Amino acid sequence: MARPRGRSGPPFILPRGTEGGRPATGIRRLGVWAVTRRGRPCLRVIDTFPRFMAYWAVCRRRTLEEQLRGWETEYLEPWPELVAKQVADYASQGLDWRTIARERVFPHLPSWVSGMARARQNVLRACEPTYARAQRCLGFGFEAVLVIHVGIGCGAGWATTAERPAWPVLFCN
Secondary structure (H helix, E strand, O other): OOOOOOOOOOOOEEEOOOHHHOOOOOOOOOOEEEEOOOOOOOEEEEEOHHHHHHHHHHHOOOOHHHHHHHHHHHHOOOOHHHHHHHHHHHHHOOOOHHHHHHHHHHHHHHHHHHHHHHHHHHHHHHHHHHHHHHHHHHOOOOOEEEEEOOOOOOOOEEEEEOOOOOOEEEEEO
């Protein structure tokens, strides 16, 4: 399959909204890509990392409190579902997400960014073959969504469903 013009990365990732000339729909328009498979359910990839890098280029010089506020209001503004799930995860454990982010995540971001970029590339490279193999081996026939984002330390990720639309979702945190 040909790589879309002006798009770097694996050739199987296509901008959502290019299928059939219809406008993009889904959880959010920004950063949504579709792994194309003729006549079969597909894997959607929501890649927030480029937006994180744009946010970080500006916010890394700000105070810690401004970085925290920017993570929520600038970087993840297009995806309020991500913020809500992470905040709710910490609240369900009786923890404050800001305290965790302030103490365990944001102080380390400068040294983690290059490793995060490599991890993103690995996930993008592996997502389509892994999804295809899971379909073959497990026999499932539904669309799924893989979300790549910079979280606040909720763990390696989690599986859930999105309300708009009701797709299975795997978060890579």
